[in-house]
Amino acid sequence: MVDLEQYLPILIFLFIAVALSAAFVFLPMGVSRLTGTHNPDAEKLSEYECGFPAFEEPRSQFDVRFYLVALLFIVFDLEAAFLFPWAVSLQFTGWEGWIGMMVFLTILAIGLAYEWKKGALEWE
Structure with missing residues (x-):
């Protein structure tokens, strides 16, 4: 028979972790709704940083240059x-370290x- 009492501290830890995670996620959203700061408008819902609308058809095509x-x-x-x-x-690695870095930089320069x-x- 397995002694399940040894798992009690792990279960307590998991319960506290899930409770704190849920509190950190849902508590700010609830406070925002109750205090009236939740006021989405067109400017707040517009896309930013990524350059293409985030709430479109997920299979729509977009420019690969963002990822490049x-x-x-x-x-x-x-x-x-x-x-x-x-x-x-460099003072410890000597010429071997210097030559190794020059090879590394040469490979990067060729790639560039x-x-x-x-x-x-080029960005059009």
């Missing part, structure tokens, strides 16, 4: 994230040149 720009940002953001620790530790040539950076 995001991927380019991630690639070059990661490049910057690798450059700082490399620069700080390719994307530039293909017109991925």
Whole structure:
């Protein structure tokens, strides 16, 4: 027979976690409704940041360039994230570290040149 009392602390923890999560989600919405700050209008419901309406047919086509720009940002953001620790530790890595980073930067530069040539950076 399995002793179920050992699971009681886990169940208490899960109950508290679910209760707090629900409180953090639903309590602000309820307070907003009760205090009258919930006042949607056309300006509040309009799309922003993404560039296309969010409440349309989910199968509608949209421009892939939004994702291309995001991927380019991630690639070059990661490049910057690798450059700082490399620069700080260059005295310890020596020429091997410098050559390795130059190979990395060369690959990124070739990728940037390719994307530039293909017109991925052009916005119409």
